[in-house]
Every structure is written in C-alpha cells, then in structure tokens.
Amino acid sequence: MSRKDPSSMCCESMVVKIKLPGTNISEVVLDVKEKFLDLRTPKYKLGLHLPHPVHCLEGKAQFFAEKEELEVTLPMNRLLDCINLA
Incomplete structure (x- = not known):
C-alpha cells in the first residue's frame, strides 16, 4: 500500500480522461x-x-471504444525533494 493519492505531492503522473462520443481512434490527433x-x-x-x-x-494514451473515452497518462516533471521521494 502506498501513501500516494491525487492530493499529495507524491503523485508521479496525472491522468486526463476525455469523452469523445462518436469518434474513431483514427480521427484523433x-x-x-x-x-x-x-x-x-x-x-x-x-x-x-x-x-x-x-x-x-x-x-x-489509450482509447476505450466501449466508453468512447481517451485516457492520457502523463508523468509529472517535478523537482525531487524529500516529499516526492516518500
């Protein structure tokens, strides 16, 4: 179990979920x-x-056709300090 959650400075990545109804993955730029x-x-x-x-x-980035959703996972660029290393 880790102490990492969205509200902490320990997060390594951010996830952006984008609903794209009626969209084919080949159309996405x-x-x-x-x-x-x-x-x-x-x-x-x-x-x-x-x-x-x-x-x-x-x-x-991963496209989920059944949910018509694009999920983009981006590692955050943060300065390393004692909080981020925990």
Missing part, C-alpha cells in the same frame, strides 16, 4: 507539450493548460 495538451478530431477540439509540467515524450 493528440499533441502534448510540457504544459499544454492539444486534442483535435473532426468534431471536437480541446486545448488544455496542464496544472503541472509533464514529461511529454513519456506519456501514454
């Missing part, structure tokens, strides 16, 4: 920068300023 997520489809556009810097090249 996703671009992630250190502090910004840009998602585009023929029907939807999302520009999201991220609350923390992330390691944009190490992120993962």
Whole structure:
C-alpha cells in the first residue's frame, strides 16, 4: 500500500480522461507539450493548460471504444525533494 493519492505531492503522473462520443481512434490527433495538451478530431477540439509540467515524450494514451473515452497518462516533471521521494 502506498501513501500516494491525487492530493499529495507524491503523485508521479496525472491522468486526463476525455469523452469523445462518436469518434474513431483514427480521427484523433493528440499533441502534448510540457504544459499544454492539444486534442483535435473532426468534431471536437480541446486545448488544455496542464496544472503541472509533464514529461511529454513519456506519456501514454489509450482509447476505450466501449466508453468512447481517451485516457492520457502523463508523468509529472517535478523537482525531487524529500516529499516526492516518500
């Protein structure tokens, strides 16, 4: 059991869940920068300023067709300190 939860400084990654009804994964264009997520489809556009810097090249995205949802997991880029190492 770990002490990590969304409210702690110990979190390693942030997860962004995006509902995309009626969308096929082949239509999704996703671009992630250190502090910004840009998602585009023929029907939807999302520009999201991220609350923390992330390691944009190490992120993962997974599309769940049954839920029509894209889940993007982004490792956060935080300074290491005694709190984050716990």
